Amino acid sequence: xxxxxxxxxxxxxxxALQATTSDxxxxxxxxxxxxxxxxxxxxxxxLVNKKTxxxxxxxxxxxxxxxxxxxxxxxxxxxxxxxxxxxxxxYQHWYATVSCNLASSASMFSALGYAKRCKxxxxxxxxxxxxxxxxxxxxxxxxxxxxxxxGGDKNEALKLAEQLKQLDTLQGWLLELKLTDxxxxxxxxxxxxxAEPLKTRPEAYFQRAMQLAGTENYxxxxxxxxxxxxxxxxxxxxxxxxSESHYQLARCAVLGKTAVTEGIAAMQHYLQENxxxxxxxxxxxxxxxxxxxxxxxxxxxxxxxxxxxxxxxxKLKAELKKLL
Numbered sequence: 001x002x003x004x005x006x007x008x009x010x011x012x013x014x015x016a017l018q019a020t021t022s023d024x025x026x027x028x029x030x031x032x033x034x035x036x037x038x039x040x041x042x043x044x045x046x047l048v049n050k051k052t053x054x055x056x057x058x059x060x061x062x063x064x065x066x067x068x069x070x071x072x073x074x075x076x077x078x079x080x081x082x083x084x085x086x087x088x089x090x091y092q093h094w095y096a097t098v099s100c101n102l103a104s105s106a107s108m109f110s111a112l113g114y115a116k117r118c119k120x121x122x123x124x125x126x127x128x129x130x131x132x133x134x135x136x137x138x139x140x141x142x143x144x145x146x147x148x149x150x151g152g153d154k155n156e157a158l159k160l161a162e163q164l165k166q167l168d169t170l171q172g173w174l175l176e177l178k179l180t181d182x183x184x185x186x187x188x189x190x191x192x193x194x195a196e197p198l199k200t201r202p203e204a205y206f207q208r209a210m211q212l213a214g215t216e217n218y219x220x221x222x223x224x225x226x227x228x229x230x231x232x233x234x235x236x237x238x239x240x241x242x243s244e245s246h247y248q249l250a251r252c253a254v255l256g257k258t259a260v261t262e263g264i265a266a267m268q269h270y271l272q273e274n275x276x277x278x279x280x281x282x283x284x285x286x287x288x289x290x291x292x293x294x295x296x297x298x299x300x301x302x303x304x305x306x307x308x309x310x311x312x313x314x315k316l317k318a319e320l321k322k323l324l
Contacts, residue, residue: 218256
């Protein structure tokens with residue numbers, strides 16, 4: 001009888017703990033949706049210590065730390081999360097993403113270790129969630145970008161893009177776009193002719209524009225960026241690409257000293273739509289540079305003087321001083 005009561009008590013305690021964690025996860029999710037990651041960190045951090053074995057709790061804090069760019073702490077937490085629950089695709093995905101981020105800034109020897117962990121975790125995430133387009137996109141992007149010694153394989157990435165098309169046609173084409181080297185106008189037109197879902201979206205025009213900008217063909221790049229901007233923002237991917245097209249159009253206008261009026265309008269739009277952007281100050285610099293090119297020094301000065309007084313970015317300060 002006593003053992004039965006003890007067992008029942010343990011079940012009730014377990015259910016209560018699960019409910020508590022579930023409620024906490026809902027709170028954290030709400031904070032994430034409002035991009036209040038610092039508050040999420042403050043909520044979670046006191047609940048996690050070296051002895052914590054709750055995979056969900058570890059993963060919640062790990063993902064939060066990852067967004068806050070505390071990559072080493074995030075990897076430590078997410079590694080523990082998959083130790084206690086290796087069958088969760090989300091945990092595997094986030095662990096892979098953080099490992100990849102660490103690889104990009106590590107020494108060559110350390111980078112290989114991070115890259116191998118990244119690949120393995122992305123592969124595991126795909127095995128666990130074969131119906132999730134994110135799994136194909138993440139692994140395919142890694143295979144395309146990583147060097148062979150770190151597990152990169154562009155042919156395998158293209159195979160994943162083809163598989164993804166069967167699951168989600170649009171996302172499959174967007175992945176193939178990332179993997180395709182559109183080296184000239186003929187190749188671009190040929191690709192776009194076959195990629196029917198991308199013809200009325202901004203991504204392909206943006207990618208080709210960036211390749212042209214890389215060769216300092218700014219006028220041609222601006223024309224394609226205008227095409228990208230003219231597309232409809234039908235979803236978050238398209239919206240992000242259009243937003244980036246506004247920024248890059250203004251940048252190309254500065255570097256090429258051309259289409260200044262269009263550049264000013266594009267950057268004004270970008271600043272209005274992205275007040276919390278990490279490069280907001282640099283966007284203001286680009287706008288000031290465009291005002292200088294338009295012989296409107298009063299508007300340029302109105303930007304540069306307060307920005308120079310407020311920024312701690314030495315590189316940005318040096319660029320601002322050139323305009324004064």
